[in-house]
Amino acid sequence: MIKLYCFGESGNAYKAALALELSGLEWEPVFVDFFNGETRAPDYLELNPMGEVPVMIDGDVTLSQSGVIQDYVSSKSGKLGGKSAAERREILRWQFWDNHKMSSQAGMTRFLMNFLPEDKRPAEVIAFMQGRLKSAYKTLEHELANKDWLVGDALTIADISCCGYLFYPEPFGFTRADWPHIDAWLTRIEATPGWKHPYDLMPGSPADRA
Numbered sequence: 001m002i003k004l005y006c007f008g009e010s011g012n013a014y015k016a017a018l019a020l021e022l023s024g025l026e027w028e029p030v031f032v033d034f035f036n037g038e039t040r041a042p043d044y045l046e047l048n049p050m051g052e053v054p055v056m057i058d059g060d061v062t063l064s065q066s067g068v069i070q071d072y073v074s075s076k077s078g079k080l081g082g083k084s085a086a087e088r089r090e091i092l093r094w095q096f097w098d099n100h101k102m103s104s105q106a107g108m109t110r111f112l113m114n115f116l117p118e119d120k121r122p123a124e125v126i127a128f129m130q131g132r133l134k135s136a137y138k139t140l141e142h143e144l145a146n147k148d149w150l151v152g153d154a155l156t157i158a159d160i161s162c163c164g165y166l167f168y169p170e171p172f173g174f175t176r177a178d179w180p181h182i183d184a185w186l187t188r189i190e191a192t193p194g195w196k197h198p199y200d201l202m203p204g205s206p207a208d209r210a
Contacts, residue, residue, distance in 0.1 A: 002027035004069075005047070005055040007034050007204035009115075011107055011165035013054040014198040015066040016073070019160050020056075021201060022194050023077035031203040035115075066164070067095045070157040080157045090151045094158035102136040105129050106165035110172035114206075130173035137179055144181040148188060155192055163189055167197060170206070 004020060006013035006029050020027040032038050032053050039051045048055045048064045055062065056069045058076075063069050074081030082088045109129040112121055140162060143150060150158040166174060166186060176183040189195060199205040 002056060002058045003030050004028070005030045005032050005057075006053050006202045007032050008199045008202040009168075009204060009206065010034070010053050010202075011103060011110075011168065011198070012052075012066040013202060014167075015103075015161050015164040016054040016056060016069040017198075017201050018164075018195070019070045019073045019080060019157055021196060022155070022160070022192060023073050023079050024194075025073060025077050029202050034204075035209060067099060067161065070095070070161060074157050080155065080160065082152055082156050087152050087156070091156050091158040094150050095161045097139075098162045098164075101139070102133065102162065103165055105133050105136065106172055106174070109133060110165065110168065110170055113172050114170040133173050137174065137182065141179045141181050144185045148185070155189065159185070159189060 002020065002025055004013070004017055004027055006017055008014075017027075017029065032044070034053065038044055039048075039053065045051055047062070050064055052064060054066055054069060055064045056072070058072075061072070063072055071081075082091050109126060112126050112129075149155055150162060163186060165172075166176075166182070176186060199207075
């Protein structure tokens with residue numbers, strides 16, 4: 001069975017976990033205690049020298065980075081990967097865009113606003129990052145104005161990549177009601193059979209640490 005090293009608060013882990021869940025492949029989560037330093041421990045660094053989640057192990061195959069794991073999952077399952085080489089390239093375009101323009105900013109901003117003590121939250125940095133995120137939301141909103149999915153006529157790992165952080169309840173500068181086309185798209189994703197919220201799909205949530 002495929003194992004995914006992950007924790008619920010990680011949007012990047014959620015991208016891999018949701019791809020696995022919707023692909024129909026058999027998998028199980030392995031909890032990584034990020035907030036107590038597990039990703040920096042020697043044993044974990046042997047597993048992934050980058051010191052990050054997610055990590056996927058499927059037999060002799062060990063992969064890190066959510067986009068690579070999503071590609072593996074879609075290739076192995078024959079699902080979520082588009083219907084042509086052209087669609088596959090378009091999926092990659094959106095995954096690279098998300099990694100560079102949205103998820104990296106969303107992850108950092110959400111961490112600074114929610115997982116640091118209040119007196120250590122850098123207001124100027126947060127405001128700057130929220131400005132960059134607003135630009136990314138505008139791009140996504142425009143793209144979804146006249147279509148249901150980012151690539152082709154069905155859900156793909158492009159959608160799973162770009163939605164990864166947008167289901168989290170903690171504030172980081174995204175309000176669904178402000179972006180009607182994104183909101184409708186997220187509603188379609190939620191309606192996909194097998195969809196689960198990140199805190200239901202993976203172990204670990206802020207409530208566990210409260």
